[in-house]
Structure formats: C-alpha cells, structure tokens
Amino acid sequence: MLCPYCEQDDDKVIDSRASDAGRSIRRRRECQQCDRRYTTFERVEKTSRLMVVKRDGTRTPFDPEKVLKGLQSACGKRPIPEEQKVSLIREVEEELMQLFEREVHSKEIGIRVARQLKSIDPIVYIRYASEYFNFQDLDALSKEVSDLQGEAPIFSTQSDLFNK
Ligand SMILES: [Zn+2]
Known part of the structure; x- marks a missing residue:
C-alpha cells in the first residue's frame, strides 16, 4: 500500500x-x-464468478437460487426436507467451483444435481432429468450419470426393450 x-x-x-x-x-x-x-x-470478493453456458450458447452468471428452484419444482410434493435440497445445491455448487474456473455448461450442473437426487428419491430424479434434459437425451444423460457413478444405466433404451 x-x-x-x-x-x-x-x-x-x-x-x-x-x-x-x-x-x-x-x-x-x-x-x-x-x-x-x-x-x-x-x-472480500468472490474470486471468480462462474458463468453458465446455456444450451443455446448464451452465458449467464451461476445462480444457486435458480438451480434450487428447478429442483423444488421437480420435487413437487415429494417428502424431501427443504434443508436437504439446500445442502444438495450447496454441495453441487462447491463441486462446480472446484472443477470449473470460469465457465460451466448447464448440462454439467444438471448432471450433478441429478446424480445426487438418484440416491435421495428416484422419482424426483427422473422428473428432474426429464425436465432438465430433452427426453431424446435421456439415454445420454443416463449414461453420463452412470459414468459419474460407475454404475450401469438405470434407464433401459427403447432398442433394448424391443430386442428382448
Ligand atoms: Zn509514510
């Protein structure tokens, strides 16, 4: 100084x-x-303000409130305590801050929320996934979530059903 x-x-x-x-x-x-x-x-400044790259390529500042609202609407009346939702979002936010410096694709956020939901409430998980991602992408999502978890996909593909 x-x-x-x-x-x-x-x-x-x-x-x-x-x-x-x-x-x-x-x-x-x-x-x-x-x-x-x-x-x-x-x-004291937040060192890097994480920007979210949306599907259409536009960018918007990361807003945990927005992610929480998406989660809440997927939860509907399912008995998940508000506290648990908030701490889920906080965990996702912390992970994102560690992994991404400046930009993160909205898909990366959705995948992480979905992954956490999978162990909390499978119904909310599917609701969230189908709302957050295109239904055509569900197979891809399922695979990505599974890859993150190192597990077999929980959704079976249409072709699998027909082949059986
Ligand atoms: Zn002096």
Whole structure:
C-alpha cells in the first residue's frame, strides 16, 4: 500500500480484522518510512464468478437460487426436507467451483444435481432429468450419470426393450 502521508510503498500490517459481517477486512498499517499509521479496508470478493453456458450458447452468471428452484419444482410434493435440497445445491455448487474456473455448461450442473437426487428419491430424479434434459437425451444423460457413478444405466433404451 502507498502510505497516504509520504507515498512510500513500505508498510507493515500491525492488525487485521474482519468487518462489515466478514465482507471486508480492516487493516491497521504502519509506514516503515515515516512511522505513521493508517487504516485500509479491503472488500472480500468472490474470486471468480462462474458463468453458465446455456444450451443455446448464451452465458449467464451461476445462480444457486435458480438451480434450487428447478429442483423444488421437480420435487413437487415429494417428502424431501427443504434443508436437504439446500445442502444438495450447496454441495453441487462447491463441486462446480472446484472443477470449473470460469465457465460451466448447464448440462454439467444438471448432471450433478441429478446424480445426487438418484440416491435421495428416484422419482424426483427422473422428473428432474426429464425436465432438465430433452427426453431424446435421456439415454445420454443416463449414461453420463452412470459414468459419474460407475454404475450401469438405470434407464433401459427403447432398442433394448424391443430386442428382448
Ligand atoms: Zn509514510
């Protein structure tokens, strides 16, 4: 930091604490040149705002609320506690933040929500999957979800049914 008194860039932080409910950091600094003290406030920023690439190629900021709403509508009246939905979305968000730096395809989000739902409620899982993805894509989705889980697909393809 440039010292506001002598404009030298040579300071020592002597104290730092969170302020504004953790949204900023207040630092007490001491200039090593003129020994004067001053205070700085630094805003805590979300480092990278993840952008979602939608099916039509447009981009929109990742919004966990939106993902939650999609999940809620798929749940309908199924007895899944709201808490569980929220923590599911949080887990998906954390995974996305770790795996993707700037952009994530909406499909990647859907797959991860679907994967979690599979173990919570198969009915909601299928509802969510069929709403989130084209029905024609269901085979592909089923395979992708299975690949993630290392399991056999739970949907059988039309051709499988006819071949039996
Ligand atoms: Zn100074």
